[in-house]
Amino acid sequence: MPTEGKTVAELDLDDEHITAGIEDTLQEAARRLLSVPGGILIVLSDDAKVRGVIGYKQLLMAIDKEIDTKSAKCGEYMEMDFLEIRLTDDISDVLEKIRQRSPQAVVAVDNNGDFSGYFSPSDYQQSRKIVRSLKNLKL
Numbered sequence: 001m002p003t004e005g006k007t008v009a010e011l012d013l014d015d016e017h018i019t020a021g022i023e024d025t026l027q028e029a030a031r032r033l034l035s036v037p038g039g040i041l042i043v044l045s046d047d048a049k050v051r052g053v054i055g056y057k058q059l060l061m062a063i064d065k066e067i068d069t070k071s072a073k074c075g076e077y078m079e080m081d082f083l084e085i086r087l088t089d090d091i092s093d094v095l096e097k098i099r100q101r102s103p104q105a106v107v108a109v110d111n112n113g114d115f116s117g118y119f120s121p122s123d124y125q126q127s128r129k130i131v132r133s134l135k136n137l138k139l
Contacts, residue, residue, distance in 0.1 A: 006130055008094060009087040013108050013117025019044050022051055022075035026062055029054050029074050040105055040118060043078045048114040052078025053105040079104045087116055091127045098124065 016039040018032045033041045033056065041054040054074060062069065062077050083103040085094050087110055098106060106119035 006091045006134065007087065008085055008089050008091060008108050008119070011091075011117075011119070011123050011126065013119060013123060015118075016040065016120040016122065017042050017118035019115070020054070020074050021046070022073065022078075024074045026054075026059060026067065026069040026072045026074065026077060030059055030069065033059065039120075041074070042105075042107060042115060042118060043074045044115055050082065050084065050107045050109065050115050051075065052080045053082050053107070054078050055104075081105075082107055084109050084113075085119060086111070092131050094119070095124070095127055095131060 016036060018036045018039065019042045020029050020032055022043055022045055029041050033039065033054070042050060043052040043054060045051050052075070054077065058077050058079055059069075062072060067077070081103050082105040083097060083101055085097070085106060085108050087108055094106070106124075107115060108117045108119055110116045
């Protein structure tokens with residue numbers, strides 16, 4: 001495969017997201033999400049495993065249903081349609097998985113399955129450029 005060796009670990013996965021715990025309130029989720037405009041909130045368990053994601057859509061739906069955001073927990077309103085990828089995964093393989101599945105979010109985990117970063121839409125675009133460049137160079 002021409003892009004072998006270019007892995008997820010080579011991308012900057014530290015931007016465009018923030019984390020919260022399953023037991024954190026939706027009010028806290030909203031506060032944190034406001035600090036990352038256009039980003040996403042990754043919901044983690046106490047042992048750093050990804051349990052879901054919350055974006056603006058989930059928050060707005062909760063508000064529309066007049067949920068008490070001061071008591072409702074992230075774990076109750078998170079989206080669970082996410083794809084876990086490993087830092088060691090080949091970028092071209094990841095792009096193919098995303099195309100096949102079209103998840104709401106893509107999160108990177110280390111070899112222990114602990115959260116390592118968010119594969120954002122801009123990471124997706126960067127990855128496509130890398131794969132195209134490597135194919136053009138026949139690397």
